[in-house]
Amino acid sequence: MKIAYYHASKFGNGAAVAAEFRTAMAAKGVAVxxxxxxxxxxxxxxxxxxxxFSSPGRMGRPLGRARRFLKHAALPAGTRYALLTTEGAPRPDKNTGQMPTAEETARWQKVRPIMTELLDAKSLTKVAEGCVYVTGMKxxxxxxxxxxxxxxxxxLAASSAR
Incomplete structure:
Protein backbone atom coordinates (compact mmCIF):
# COMPACT_ATOMS: atom_id res chain seq x y z
CA MET A 1 0.00 0.00 0.00
CA LYS A 2 1.22 3.50 -0.84
CA ILE A 3 -0.09 6.66 0.79
CA ALA A 4 0.34 10.23 -0.45
CA TYR A 5 -0.05 12.78 2.36
CA TYR A 6 -0.70 16.41 1.35
CA HIS A 7 -0.73 18.99 4.13
CA ALA A 8 -0.89 22.72 4.62
CA SER A 9 1.12 23.79 7.62
CA LYS A 10 1.40 27.41 8.64
CA PHE A 11 3.24 27.16 11.97
CA GLY A 12 4.73 23.64 11.70
CA ASN A 13 2.00 21.77 13.59
CA GLY A 14 0.69 20.07 10.44
CA ALA A 15 4.23 19.13 9.41
CA ALA A 16 4.81 17.54 12.83
CA VAL A 17 1.58 15.54 12.51
CA ALA A 18 2.57 14.43 8.99
CA ALA A 19 6.00 13.29 10.20
CA GLU A 20 4.46 11.33 13.08
CA PHE A 21 1.96 9.72 10.67
CA ARG A 22 4.77 8.71 8.29
CA THR A 23 6.71 7.16 11.20
CA ALA A 24 3.64 5.27 12.47
CA MET A 25 2.84 3.90 9.02
CA ALA A 26 6.48 2.97 8.33
CA ALA A 27 6.34 0.78 11.46
CA LYS A 28 3.47 -1.07 9.74
CA GLY A 29 5.45 -1.44 6.50
CA VAL A 30 3.46 1.20 4.61
CA ALA A 31 5.22 3.85 2.53
CA VAL A 32 4.01 7.43 2.99
CA PHE A 53 -5.26 15.58 3.18
CA SER A 54 -4.59 17.93 6.06
CA SER A 55 -5.18 21.58 6.79
CA PRO A 56 -5.10 23.72 9.88
CA GLY A 57 -8.25 25.53 10.85
CA ARG A 58 -8.35 29.27 10.34
CA MET A 59 -11.46 30.96 11.67
CA GLY A 60 -13.06 27.51 11.72
CA ARG A 61 -12.33 26.80 8.05
CA PRO A 62 -9.47 25.17 6.12
CA LEU A 63 -6.81 27.55 4.83
CA GLY A 64 -7.78 29.17 1.52
CA ARG A 65 -4.74 27.63 -0.15
CA ALA A 66 -5.88 24.17 1.04
CA ARG A 67 -9.44 24.73 -0.27
CA ARG A 68 -8.08 25.78 -3.68
CA PHE A 69 -5.76 22.75 -3.71
CA LEU A 70 -8.68 20.39 -3.05
CA LYS A 71 -10.89 22.12 -5.65
CA HIS A 72 -8.23 21.55 -8.31
CA ALA A 73 -7.14 18.06 -7.21
CA ALA A 74 -7.36 15.81 -10.24
CA LEU A 75 -8.24 12.36 -8.93
CA PRO A 76 -10.49 9.72 -10.52
CA ALA A 77 -13.93 9.05 -9.03
CA GLY A 78 -13.84 6.43 -6.30
CA THR A 79 -10.32 7.33 -5.15
CA ARG A 80 -9.93 6.65 -1.41
CA TYR A 81 -9.01 9.51 0.89
CA ALA A 82 -8.73 10.39 4.57
CA LEU A 83 -8.60 13.67 6.48
CA LEU A 84 -6.32 14.45 9.42
CA THR A 85 -6.59 18.10 10.41
CA THR A 86 -5.15 20.40 13.04
CA GLU A 87 -7.87 22.50 14.65
CA GLY A 88 -8.18 24.91 17.53
CA ALA A 89 -8.96 23.13 20.78
CA PRO A 90 -12.38 23.89 22.27
CA ARG A 91 -12.14 26.31 25.20
CA PRO A 92 -14.41 26.83 28.17
CA ASP A 93 -17.00 29.60 28.01
CA LYS A 94 -15.57 32.76 29.61
CA ASN A 95 -18.77 33.42 31.57
CA THR A 96 -19.82 29.94 32.69
CA GLY A 97 -16.55 28.03 32.55
CA GLN A 98 -18.32 25.14 30.79
CA MET A 99 -16.82 23.37 27.79
CA PRO A 100 -18.85 23.65 24.59
CA THR A 101 -20.91 20.64 23.52
CA ALA A 102 -20.12 18.78 20.30
CA GLU A 103 -23.06 20.55 18.61
CA GLU A 104 -21.81 23.98 19.70
CA THR A 105 -18.29 23.21 18.48
CA ALA A 106 -19.64 21.98 15.13
CA ARG A 107 -21.28 25.39 14.57
CA TRP A 108 -17.94 27.18 14.41
CA GLN A 109 -15.45 24.44 13.53
CA LYS A 110 -16.06 23.41 9.91
CA VAL A 111 -12.61 22.38 8.67
CA ARG A 112 -13.38 18.70 8.02
CA PRO A 113 -16.96 19.26 6.73
CA ILE A 114 -15.72 21.79 4.15
CA MET A 115 -12.87 19.52 3.04
CA THR A 116 -15.27 16.57 2.84
CA GLU A 117 -17.72 18.57 0.75
CA LEU A 118 -14.99 19.56 -1.72
CA LEU A 119 -13.75 15.99 -2.14
CA ASP A 120 -17.17 14.33 -2.17
CA ALA A 121 -18.12 16.65 -5.05
CA LYS A 122 -15.44 14.80 -7.03
CA SER A 123 -17.03 11.43 -6.11
CA LEU A 124 -14.08 10.39 -3.97
CA THR A 125 -14.49 7.87 -1.14
CA LYS A 126 -13.69 8.93 2.42
CA VAL A 127 -12.33 6.10 4.57
CA ALA A 128 -11.41 7.99 7.75
CA GLU A 129 -11.12 11.37 9.38
CA GLY A 130 -9.35 12.62 12.45
CA CYS A 131 -8.31 15.77 14.21
CA VAL A 132 -5.42 16.87 16.38
CA TYR A 133 -6.08 19.93 18.50
CA VAL A 134 -3.78 22.93 18.72
CA THR A 135 -3.94 24.57 22.15
CA GLY A 136 -2.81 28.08 21.15
CA MET A 137 -2.93 30.26 18.08
CA LYS A 138 0.43 28.94 16.80
CA LEU A 156 -6.12 3.21 8.23
CA ALA A 157 -3.89 0.13 8.33
CA ALA A 158 -6.83 -1.98 9.56
CA SER A 159 -9.17 -0.64 6.87
CA SER A 160 -6.65 -1.36 4.13
CA ALA A 161 -6.22 -4.94 5.34
CA ARG A 162 -9.91 -5.68 4.70
Missing part, protein backbone atom coordinates in the same frame (compact mmCIF):
# COMPACT_ATOMS: atom_id res chain seq x y z
CA UNK A 33 5.14 10.29 0.77
CA UNK A 34 4.58 13.62 2.55
CA UNK A 35 4.17 16.85 0.55
CA UNK A 36 3.32 20.41 1.52
CA UNK A 37 0.56 21.63 -0.79
CA UNK A 38 2.68 24.68 -1.60
CA UNK A 39 5.12 22.39 -3.40
CA UNK A 40 2.59 20.14 -5.15
CA UNK A 41 0.59 20.51 -8.35
CA UNK A 42 -3.01 19.48 -7.61
CA UNK A 43 -3.58 18.64 -11.28
CA UNK A 44 -0.71 16.12 -11.29
CA UNK A 45 -0.85 14.22 -7.99
CA UNK A 46 1.35 11.18 -7.66
CA UNK A 47 -0.38 7.79 -7.92
CA UNK A 48 -1.27 6.26 -4.55
CA UNK A 49 -3.65 3.74 -3.00
CA UNK A 50 -4.83 6.33 -0.46
CA UNK A 51 -4.57 10.10 -0.18
CA UNK A 52 -4.48 11.87 3.17
CA UNK A 139 0.66 25.81 18.91
CA UNK A 140 1.63 23.70 20.67
CA UNK A 141 -0.29 20.57 19.83
CA UNK A 142 -2.46 19.01 22.54
CA UNK A 143 -0.96 16.62 25.05
CA UNK A 144 -0.97 13.07 23.73
CA UNK A 145 -1.26 14.10 20.09
CA UNK A 146 1.19 11.40 18.99
CA UNK A 147 -1.15 8.72 20.38
CA UNK A 148 -4.04 10.25 18.39
CA UNK A 149 -1.99 10.13 15.19
CA UNK A 150 -0.86 6.56 15.91
CA UNK A 151 -4.48 5.53 16.49
CA UNK A 152 -5.49 7.15 13.20
CA UNK A 153 -2.66 5.26 11.44
CA UNK A 154 -3.84 2.01 13.05
CA UNK A 155 -7.38 2.57 11.77
Missing amino acids: DVHHIREADPTALEPADLYV GPLEDGWQAKVDSFADS
Whole structure:
Protein backbone atom coordinates (compact mmCIF):
# COMPACT_ATOMS: atom_id res chain seq x y z
CA MET A 1 0.00 0.00 0.00
CA LYS A 2 1.22 3.50 -0.84
CA ILE A 3 -0.09 6.66 0.79
CA ALA A 4 0.34 10.23 -0.45
CA TYR A 5 -0.05 12.78 2.36
CA TYR A 6 -0.70 16.41 1.35
CA HIS A 7 -0.73 18.99 4.13
CA ALA A 8 -0.89 22.72 4.62
CA SER A 9 1.12 23.79 7.62
CA LYS A 10 1.40 27.41 8.64
CA PHE A 11 3.24 27.16 11.97
CA GLY A 12 4.73 23.64 11.70
CA ASN A 13 2.00 21.77 13.59
CA GLY A 14 0.69 20.07 10.44
CA ALA A 15 4.23 19.13 9.41
CA ALA A 16 4.81 17.54 12.83
CA VAL A 17 1.58 15.54 12.51
CA ALA A 18 2.57 14.43 8.99
CA ALA A 19 6.00 13.29 10.20
CA GLU A 20 4.46 11.33 13.08
CA PHE A 21 1.96 9.72 10.67
CA ARG A 22 4.77 8.71 8.29
CA THR A 23 6.71 7.16 11.20
CA ALA A 24 3.64 5.27 12.47
CA MET A 25 2.84 3.90 9.02
CA ALA A 26 6.48 2.97 8.33
CA ALA A 27 6.34 0.78 11.46
CA LYS A 28 3.47 -1.07 9.74
CA GLY A 29 5.45 -1.44 6.50
CA VAL A 30 3.46 1.20 4.61
CA ALA A 31 5.22 3.85 2.53
CA VAL A 32 4.01 7.43 2.99
CA ASP A 33 5.14 10.29 0.77
CA VAL A 34 4.58 13.62 2.55
CA HIS A 35 4.17 16.85 0.55
CA HIS A 36 3.32 20.41 1.52
CA ILE A 37 0.56 21.63 -0.79
CA ARG A 38 2.68 24.68 -1.60
CA GLU A 39 5.12 22.39 -3.40
CA ALA A 40 2.59 20.14 -5.15
CA ASP A 41 0.59 20.51 -8.35
CA PRO A 42 -3.01 19.48 -7.61
CA THR A 43 -3.58 18.64 -11.28
CA ALA A 44 -0.71 16.12 -11.29
CA LEU A 45 -0.85 14.22 -7.99
CA GLU A 46 1.35 11.18 -7.66
CA PRO A 47 -0.38 7.79 -7.92
CA ALA A 48 -1.27 6.26 -4.55
CA ASP A 49 -3.65 3.74 -3.00
CA LEU A 50 -4.83 6.33 -0.46
CA TYR A 51 -4.57 10.10 -0.18
CA VAL A 52 -4.48 11.87 3.17
CA PHE A 53 -5.26 15.58 3.18
CA SER A 54 -4.59 17.93 6.06
CA SER A 55 -5.18 21.58 6.79
CA PRO A 56 -5.10 23.72 9.88
CA GLY A 57 -8.25 25.53 10.85
CA ARG A 58 -8.35 29.27 10.34
CA MET A 59 -11.46 30.96 11.67
CA GLY A 60 -13.06 27.51 11.72
CA ARG A 61 -12.33 26.80 8.05
CA PRO A 62 -9.47 25.17 6.12
CA LEU A 63 -6.81 27.55 4.83
CA GLY A 64 -7.78 29.17 1.52
CA ARG A 65 -4.74 27.63 -0.15
CA ALA A 66 -5.88 24.17 1.04
CA ARG A 67 -9.44 24.73 -0.27
CA ARG A 68 -8.08 25.78 -3.68
CA PHE A 69 -5.76 22.75 -3.71
CA LEU A 70 -8.68 20.39 -3.05
CA LYS A 71 -10.89 22.12 -5.65
CA HIS A 72 -8.23 21.55 -8.31
CA ALA A 73 -7.14 18.06 -7.21
CA ALA A 74 -7.36 15.81 -10.24
CA LEU A 75 -8.24 12.36 -8.93
CA PRO A 76 -10.49 9.72 -10.52
CA ALA A 77 -13.93 9.05 -9.03
CA GLY A 78 -13.84 6.43 -6.30
CA THR A 79 -10.32 7.33 -5.15
CA ARG A 80 -9.93 6.65 -1.41
CA TYR A 81 -9.01 9.51 0.89
CA ALA A 82 -8.73 10.39 4.57
CA LEU A 83 -8.60 13.67 6.48
CA LEU A 84 -6.32 14.45 9.42
CA THR A 85 -6.59 18.10 10.41
CA THR A 86 -5.15 20.40 13.04
CA GLU A 87 -7.87 22.50 14.65
CA GLY A 88 -8.18 24.91 17.53
CA ALA A 89 -8.96 23.13 20.78
CA PRO A 90 -12.38 23.89 22.27
CA ARG A 91 -12.14 26.31 25.20
CA PRO A 92 -14.41 26.83 28.17
CA ASP A 93 -17.00 29.60 28.01
CA LYS A 94 -15.57 32.76 29.61
CA ASN A 95 -18.77 33.42 31.57
CA THR A 96 -19.82 29.94 32.69
CA GLY A 97 -16.55 28.03 32.55
CA GLN A 98 -18.32 25.14 30.79
CA MET A 99 -16.82 23.37 27.79
CA PRO A 100 -18.85 23.65 24.59
CA THR A 101 -20.91 20.64 23.52
CA ALA A 102 -20.12 18.78 20.30
CA GLU A 103 -23.06 20.55 18.61
CA GLU A 104 -21.81 23.98 19.70
CA THR A 105 -18.29 23.21 18.48
CA ALA A 106 -19.64 21.98 15.13
CA ARG A 107 -21.28 25.39 14.57
CA TRP A 108 -17.94 27.18 14.41
CA GLN A 109 -15.45 24.44 13.53
CA LYS A 110 -16.06 23.41 9.91
CA VAL A 111 -12.61 22.38 8.67
CA ARG A 112 -13.38 18.70 8.02
CA PRO A 113 -16.96 19.26 6.73
CA ILE A 114 -15.72 21.79 4.15
CA MET A 115 -12.87 19.52 3.04
CA THR A 116 -15.27 16.57 2.84
CA GLU A 117 -17.72 18.57 0.75
CA LEU A 118 -14.99 19.56 -1.72
CA LEU A 119 -13.75 15.99 -2.14
CA ASP A 120 -17.17 14.33 -2.17
CA ALA A 121 -18.12 16.65 -5.05
CA LYS A 122 -15.44 14.80 -7.03
CA SER A 123 -17.03 11.43 -6.11
CA LEU A 124 -14.08 10.39 -3.97
CA THR A 125 -14.49 7.87 -1.14
CA LYS A 126 -13.69 8.93 2.42
CA VAL A 127 -12.33 6.10 4.57
CA ALA A 128 -11.41 7.99 7.75
CA GLU A 129 -11.12 11.37 9.38
CA GLY A 130 -9.35 12.62 12.45
CA CYS A 131 -8.31 15.77 14.21
CA VAL A 132 -5.42 16.87 16.38
CA TYR A 133 -6.08 19.93 18.50
CA VAL A 134 -3.78 22.93 18.72
CA THR A 135 -3.94 24.57 22.15
CA GLY A 136 -2.81 28.08 21.15
CA MET A 137 -2.93 30.26 18.08
CA LYS A 138 0.43 28.94 16.80
CA GLY A 139 0.66 25.81 18.91
CA PRO A 140 1.63 23.70 20.67
CA LEU A 141 -0.29 20.57 19.83
CA GLU A 142 -2.46 19.01 22.54
CA ASP A 143 -0.96 16.62 25.05
CA GLY A 144 -0.97 13.07 23.73
CA TRP A 145 -1.26 14.10 20.09
CA GLN A 146 1.19 11.40 18.99
CA ALA A 147 -1.15 8.72 20.38
CA LYS A 148 -4.04 10.25 18.39
CA VAL A 149 -1.99 10.13 15.19
CA ASP A 150 -0.86 6.56 15.91
CA SER A 151 -4.48 5.53 16.49
CA PHE A 152 -5.49 7.15 13.20
CA ALA A 153 -2.66 5.26 11.44
CA ASP A 154 -3.84 2.01 13.05
CA SER A 155 -7.38 2.57 11.77
CA LEU A 156 -6.12 3.21 8.23
CA ALA A 157 -3.89 0.13 8.33
CA ALA A 158 -6.83 -1.98 9.56
CA SER A 159 -9.17 -0.64 6.87
CA SER A 160 -6.65 -1.36 4.13
CA ALA A 161 -6.22 -4.94 5.34
CA ARG A 162 -9.91 -5.68 4.70
